[in-house]
Amino acid sequence: MAKSILVQQTSAGEPVNVGEVSVYPVARSYRINFPAARGGIVWNRPLAVIVEDSSGSRKIIPVQDRTRQLQIAFLAAGFFGTLLTWLIFRRSK
């Protein structure tokens, strides 16, 4: 059977108990296999934590990557700022 080139997997880790609350860490991994060559890329990132109390009710708290969000925000601002500068200052040919 042919190997998939891109594999996405979400998995939960061992729970951590704090008092009457259990915390389940959840992570997502992306795996890229190079079919022709022997190699690949594995990218793991935290996704969320699931908090379960003694009554069994669960709450999902997402893990936000603030650095990545700010990077994307600045780079997007730079892209649109560059585009806007070009539009404002372009001269008719």
Added chain:
Amino acid sequence: MDKVVKGPGNARRVDVHTTFEDINSTMEAFIESASVDRVYGAPIEVGETIIIPAAENLVVLGFGAGGGYGSTEFEGDEDTQTAGEGVGEGGGGGGGGGGRTLSRPVAVIIASPDGVRVEPVADRTKVLMAAITAAGFVAGMFFRMTRGPRSL
């Protein structure tokens, strides 16, 4: 690691099959690195509070190997290593590989009797680099557009 077979004289042959088996086992270990254990660290207890660090990591790995061996008819004496007619031995092999692991802290999970919260960790250097890059592009476009026409 490599199965080396002695040939006549000083000729040696490297068993590439064993090399590829080692590569495959390394690749299996690499594939298994896609795990939640690589993301969340061991919990740290501080009094009644537990702190769990969370990080993002990226692993890139790739390698290859190859080999070959050739020989011609040998009419000499292998034991005494005397040369005979048509003696020819050849062999070659090679391999290479590389990889890189990058890790970056993303957040810390703080679990206390008061509740559980996630505190994001912002890498100031990376954010500053992105801001400088963006500003550079805007400034570059600005100076380019406000520059007068070039004289021929």
